[in-house]
Every structure is written in C-alpha cells, then in structure tokens.
Amino acid sequence: MTVSWLITGGCGFIGQNLLDNLLTDKTNYIRIVDNLSVGRKENLAELCEFTDIDGSDLDKGYEGTPGTVDFVKGDITDTRLMAKVTCNINNIVHLAANTGVIPSIENPMKDMEDNVKGIVSTLEGARLNKVQTVIFASSGAPVGAADPPIHEDLVPRPMSPYGASKLAGEAYCSAYYHCFNINTIALRFSNVYGPKSAAKQSAVALFIKKILNNETIHIFGDGEQTRDFIYVDDLVGAIKNASQRSLGGNVFQIATSKPTSINDLMMEMKKAFEKKDIKNIKVEYKDSRKGEVLNSFCDISKAKSLLEWSYSVNLQEGLGRTIDWFLKNKVT
Numbered sequence: 001m002t003v004s005w006l007i008t009g010g011c012g013f014i015g016q017n018l019l020d021n022l023l024t025d026k027t028n029y030i031r032i033v034d035n036l037s038v039g040r041k042e043n044l045a046e047l048c049e050f051t052d053i054d055g056s057d058l059d060k061g062y063e064g065t066p067g068t069v070d071f072v073k074g075d076i077t078d079t080r081l082m083a084k085v086t087c088n089i090n091n092i093v094h095l096a097a098n099t100g101v102i103p104s105i106e107n108p109m110k111d112m113e114d115n116v117k118g119i120v121s122t123l124e125g126a127r128l129n130k131v132q133t134v135i136f137a138s139s140g141a142p143v144g145a146a147d148p149p150i151h152e153d154l155v156p157r158p159m160s161p162y163g164a165s166k167l168a169g170e171a172y173c174s175a176y177y178h179c180f181n182i183n184t185i186a187l188r189f190s191n192v193y194g195p196k197s198a199a200k201q202s203a204v205a206l207f208i209k210k211i212l213n214n215e216t217i218h219i220f221g222d223g224e225q226t227r228d229f230i231y232v233d234d235l236v237g238a239i240k241n242a243s244q245r246s247l248g249g250n251v252f253q254i255a256t257s258k259p260t261s262i263n264d265l266m267m268e269m270k271k272a273f274e275k276k277d278i279k280n281i282k283v284e285y286k287d288s289r290k291g292e293v294l295n296s297f298c299d300i301s302k303a304k305s306l307l308e309w310s311y312s313v314n315l316q317e318g319l320g321r322t323i324d325w326f327l328k329n330k331v332t
Contacts, residue, residue: 002066004029006089006131008076008122009096011039013205014137014189016196017232018093018239019069020047029064033085034096035075038199044071058084060129076118079125086125091243092134094122097166100201101141101292104162115165116172123176123184133183134173135242138251140188140228140296142167148226148259149299152188152251159293170251177248185242190255190298194232194318195325203262204229207269208323211281212332219262221288226259228297231318234311241309255298256311265315272319276327
C-alpha cells in the first residue's frame with residue numbers, strides 16, 4: 001500500500017535526512033514543499049531523482065507514484081498553495097520554520113508570520129483534504145527557563161519570540177485534533193546535529209565549519225550552559241514512530257536526557273578532530289546573549305512509553321559521523 005508523505009522544508013537539514021530514510025521504502029510517495037530560503041534543490045538532487053511540479057496544478061485527482069519524489073517551490077504561509085499540496089497525502093511532517101532564538105529577537109514579526117501562519121496554513125490544508133497525521137517540529141523553547149529535566153507537563157513560559165511561536169504551533173495542533181480529529185503530534189526536538197547540516201548555524205555545525213576554516217569559535221557566556229544534543233538519525237526514527245501511532249494532541253520531548261555543557265561539547269570536538277590530525281583550535285569567550293536558556297536537558301520517558309522510541313547514538317559517535325560527512329563533502 002502506498003504511503004504518501006508531505007515534507008515542508010524538505011530541502012533543509014532534517015528534511016534531507018528524513019527523505020533519505022523514506023526513500024529506502026519504495027512504497028512511499030514523497031512530496032516536498034520548500035521556498036528555498038535556506039535549503040537548495042541541489043540537496044535533493046544528491047539524494048534522488050525528483051520531478052518539479054506546479055503546486056497550483058495539484059488537485060484531488062493528482063496521486064503520486066510509489067517510489068517517486070515531487071518538488072513544489074512555495075511558501076508554507078501561502079494558504080492557497082497549502083490547500084493544494086496537501087491533497088492525497090497520508091502524513092505531513094511540518095519542518096519548515098523560521099529557526100533560532102536570535103533571529104526571532106531580531107525580527108519577531110517575521111518569526112510569527114513564518115511559524116504561526118505556516119503551521120495554521122498547513123493544518124488547514126490537512127483539514128480540507130482529510131490528511132490522517134500531522135507531525136509538527138517543535139522545540140524545547142516553549143518551556144523557557146524551567147529547571148531541567150524538561151518534560152511535557154511543565155507550564156510553558158517562553159523566553160523568546162521563537163519559543164512563543166512554537167508554543168502557538170503546539171496549541172493549534174491540539175485545537176485541530178480536538179475540533180477536527182486530525183492526528184496531530186508535536187515533537188519537541190532538542191539540539192539536533194548530524195550529516196547534511198552544512199547550512200545550519202547551531203553549535204555543532206557552526207563549530208565544525210569554524211574549525212575547518214581555521215576561524216575562532218565564539219562561546220557565549222562561560223560555556224557551562226548545557227544542552228541536550230541528539231543525532232539526526234535518532235530524530236528521524238522518532239518522526240517515523242510518531243507517524244505510525246494515533247496519539248493526536250500529544251507533545252513529546254525528543255532528546256537523549258543527557259546534559260552536555262558547551263565546554264564539554266568543545267572538548268569532545270577537539271578529541272574528534274585530533275583523530276583527523278586537526279589541532280590548534282581557537283576558542284574565544286563572549287558575553288552571554290539575551291533570550292537563551294542557561295540549562296536544558298529532557299525527560300524522554302513519555303516518548304519511550306507511548307512512541308516506543310529512544311535514542312541510540314551517543315555524542316562521541318555522532319560527532320565522529322558528522323565530522324566525517326563534512327570532510328568527505330568538503331564543506332567549509
């Protein structure tokens with residue numbers, strides 16, 4: 001039986017890794033919508049053959065062929081487009097977003113437009129076309145500065161516009177489940193890293209690129225702030241598990257439950273690069289930045305219980321794989 005997938009933001013880091021995984025099952029039909037503001041079509045071409053289609057031409061009579069990929073260039077805030085690209089789809093994975101705390105502080109209106117209107121447009125398309133499941137890429141940012149471990153029952157108090165927009169997305173997913181019986185599942189991704197992250201500006205990818213370019217790494221604050229780093233293959237596993245379960249209205253922490261300070265991350269990175277005979281890594285400490293949570297790691301017991309999911313790749317192994325990908329692909 002054909003399973004049809006729509007991946008918003010499918011040319012991005014997580015989208016590419018999800019696509020790569022889904023392509024191993026030839027019963028899957030995959031449709032991607034991306035405005036190419038960050039991702040590139042060349043990213044897709046490295047993974048598969050795909051067909052460019054005009055989203056405005058899609059209607060209820062268009063059914064994708066198993067084992068194929070269609071690409072639609074478009075924006076998730078375009079409600080008419082999203083009403084079209086969601087037709088004849090079983091699972092939507094909503095990855096497209098304005099990402100990051102700092103960009104949201106610099107331009108909170110754009111963050112709201114992309115993240116709130118984007119998920120509502122997607123959910124409306126799902127409602128109109130009777131899509132079974134919508135998986136929403138959320139984050140730990142909605143919770144804000146709570147004492148870790150972070151879990152799903154904490155009262156959200158976002159510290160940034162980004163956290164507020166992701167919280168709004170979770171709320172709309174809950175509303176569309178209760179009002180329209182769409183199987184909406186929000187996954188709060190922790191700090192994701194791994195191959196195909198050349199365009200990312202988060203810690204792991206940014207540090208690797210700085211090292212390969214012989215540039216100074218800037219650590220904000222004293223470096224003792226902690227994060228919960230999860231390898232992208234484990235994250236893709238959580239998405240796939242969620243797609244196979246009726247857990248509408250639920251939110252899940254997707255993480256490792258292991259806090260890692262930025263200083264410890266830097267230490268592990270230095271060890272990994274020393275194995276590649278790359279040394280003399282330059283680090284400089286800067287003042288802390290507003291809106292960023294000091295310490296964060298997660299309790300994943302709910303995901304273990306209901307999604308039957310847990311992580312399998314530790315930080316040392318994951319960093320090694322990620323650095324190998326950057327070196328193999330000559331990404332700097």
